[in-house]
Amino acid sequence: MIQLAVYSLLALIIYTYLGYPIIIVLLSKIFKRRRNIDHQFIPTVSWVVPSYNEEGIIADKIRNLLQLDYPDDRLEIIIITDGSTDETPLIASKFPEVKVLHEDRRGGKSAAENRAMKFVSGDIVVFNDANTIVSKNALKEMVKHYADPIVGGVSGAKGIIVEDGDTAESKGEGLYWRYESAIKKADSTFNSLMGAAGELVSFRRALIVDLPEDTILDDFMQSFNMLRQGKIMVYEPEAKAEEVSSASVEEELKRKVRIAAGGWQSMSRLPFMLNVLARPIQSWMYISHRALRWSITAFALPILFVVNALALQGGIAFQLLFAAQILFYSIAAFAHINRHRSMSGPILAVYYFTIMNYAVIAGFRRFIKGSQKGAWERSKRKLA
Numbered sequence: 001m002i003q004l005a006v007y008s009l010l011a012l013i014i015y016t017y018l019g020y021p022i023i024i025v026l027l028s029k030i031f032k033r034r035r036n037i038d039h040q041f042i043p044t045v046s047w048v049v050p051s052y053n054e055e056g057i058i059a060d061k062i063r064n065l066l067q068l069d070y071p072d073d074r075l076e077i078i079i080i081t082d083g084s085t086d087e088t089p090l091i092a093s094k095f096p097e098v099k100v101l102h103e104d105r106r107g108g109k110s111a112a113e114n115r116a117m118k119f120v121s122g123d124i125v126v127f128n129d130a131n132t133i134v135s136k137n138a139l140k141e142m143v144k145h146y147a148d149p150i151v152g153g154v155s156g157a158k159g160i161i162v163e164d165g166d167t168a169e170s171k172g173e174g175l176y177w178r179y180e181s182a183i184k185k186a187d188s189t190f191n192s193l194m195g196a197a198g199e200l201v202s203f204r205r206a207l208i209v210d211l212p213e214d215t216i217l218d219d220f221m222q223s224f225n226m227l228r229q230g231k232i233m234v235y236e237p238e239a240k241a242e243e244v245s246s247a248s249v250e251e252e253l254k255r256k257v258r259i260a261a262g263g264w265q266s267m268s269r270l271p272f273m274l275n276v277l278a279r280p281i282q283s284w285m286y287i288s289h290r291a292l293r294w295s296i297t298a299f300a301l302p303i304l305f306v307v308n309a310l311a312l313q314g315g316i317a318f319q320l321l322f323a324a325q326i327l328f329y330s331i332a333a334f335a336h337i338n339r340h341r342s343m344s345g346p347i348l349a350v351y352y353f354t355i356m357n358y359a360v361i362a363g364f365r366r367f368i369k370g371s372q373k374g375a376w377e378r379s380k381r382k383l384a
Helices: 002-030 058-066 088-093 109-116 138-147 168-190 218-228 249-268 280-291 296-310 316-337 345-369
Strands: 045-050 075-080 098-101 124-128 151-161 200-204 232-244
Touching: 002 168, 002 280, 002 296, 002 316, 045 058, 045 109, 045 138, 058 075, 058 088, 075 109, 088 098, 109 218, 124 138, 138 151, 138 200, 138 232, 151 168, 151 218, 168 232, 168 280, 168 345, 200 218, 200 232, 218 232, 218 249, 249 280, 249 345, 296 316, 296 345, 316 345
Parallel strands: 045 075, 045 124, 075 098, 151 232
Antiparallel strands: 124 200, 151 200
16 A cells, blocks of 8 residues: 555656646647637737836836837726835826826735726736836737637746846746746647736736735636636737746745745635536646646655655665655755755756745645735845
């Protein structure tokens, strides 16, 4: 029984991080979902930027948006600064091209987006983080997909700005997002994106619903609201939103734990995605890409280590597996000790993988305690 447990746990881990990505990439190449794309489709768009105490970057953010390649009479830009206690509202108000919404109450990002929806006029609504720089063609690349009525939302591609000499937090996050982006692209090509990146995402205004103010991952929940209504989400890699990495591993871990707590919260509110009879393909994709990674698999890693230790008398295969785990976590420990130095790709992959799964377990504890609120302290980022 112990040996069977080792094999089962190992199979689960391999499937989650290697098996499913390989399968979905292959399926996306064999079975490409047909969609109508119209590069001349120019709907009215409301671009919403929730901003909390962003006085250091908000002017550059607005200038970035004013350079978008899109007709001025088809685009409105809304900066919502609810709860900000610095000069963000004042600075944003100096730009006559944008509409600034502000009230003193800080309810969090979901609350701000709910309120902003009362003021938008575009058929398509884009939500975009203030700390990102979007590509000039981002909007046109997203809206071309809305010519197809089955499309409920389109997500842009998050990118991490990595420079030579950057330390573990920069290169590790950048490496992870290249891996994640490949899976997102395959999901979208085969059937539907399983959750958008909140850095840059758009939806049909008519399908957007108000979310509970305690929602942690608004972009994720709104994405699956599109699937609930019979639509699909599309991933558009040419609509780029880039940001610098977290200022340190500690800041990145803080962000990861918050996201993990949000993942647990989201799964508790998405039981319809587990109905394999009603939506067999999407349920399989959701469980494989999201639910396993955000729940069972993270706990399987330490359990495997313990169970494998109990099975060492089972033969050379179990001994080699245990030695491999010791080596793996030793590399992660070495990387953590030297986290402020530049590292090679394989070491970064081991380190970031370990940090990510630790965050899932820590996020579960925070979710159970109810200590992760909708409004959170921002993680500090490197200077661009």
